[in-house]
Amino acid sequence: MxxxxxxxxxxxxxxxxxxxxxxxxxxxxxxxxxDWVLPVNGYISDTFGTRAGKHKGIDIAASKGEKVFSVSKGIVSKSYYSQTYGNVIFVMHENGYETVYAHLNERLAREGEKVSGGQVIGTVGNTGVSRGNHLHFEVHRGNWTPAKEHAIDPFIVLSEEKMQSAVTVSAHSDLQSVDSAVFVKKGDTLWSISKKLGVGSEELKSWNHLSHDRIYPGQKLLISKPCVKHIVARGESLSSIAQHYEKSLSELIELNELKDDKIFPDQILLLEK
CATH class of the missing domain: 1.20.5 (Single alpha-helices involved in coiled-coils or other helix-helix interfaces)
Incomplete structure (x- = not known):
């Protein structure tokens, strides 16, 4: 016993x-x-979970050629050109997370290469399905998959203090605005911004596809109802437009009462009813 x-x-x-x-x-x-470093210096132009929950990363707008860094040491699992991501690099990290750096102008790291935190792996660009120079950055708890079921909000692993230091928005006015948008400053809340602009907070949430009141310094907020139409540019296809707005091809065909996926330059397409 x-x-x-x-x-x-x-x-x-x-x-x-x-x-x-x-x-x-x-x-x-x-x-x-x-201990992760910031992937790029710029301003946050889109956050995780927007576009009806289909945006599985954050967008950081910056000048073309701005250096893009690996957030932590790891091994480059992919480095190639994608029709949607454009020039893109995937890095698998020791803690099991995989990060994605998309729409790059240049890829400066090869598949299989070991990289350290803070190492330059590319430069900001506008390649693939993209409108304007920016870095699309994703974090996956585990391997990246096409369905992105392992994607998490990068703000979870990039602390708020680090995100604040990443923002390079001028502070010469109370609310820094560009065209029909404003950039969130430290201390701003959705309520305070709505009061200054004279619009309802629910309207701001609707225009920016927000399901909550949480906003971040440097985040770009639309201050008017977003455009619900798209003018077809030369070289665009209905498929590429659908991918950009994260809609299905059949949805655009039905919305615009098209017989097939054929479109032409300067054609106006409805994006919403």
């Missing part, structure tokens, strides 16, 4: 030790995530 008691005690100690090691491993991974 005493031998059996000692055996149970030993098993309990071993399990406790294994549990302690696992907790330390998780804590170390969490610490590594908090």
């Amino acid at each position: 005493r031998v059996l008691q000692y055996s149970f005690a030993l098993i309990f100690l071993l399990l406790s030790l294994l549990y302690s090691i696992e907790i330390k491993r998780i804590a170390a991974a969490e610490h590594k995530e908090n």
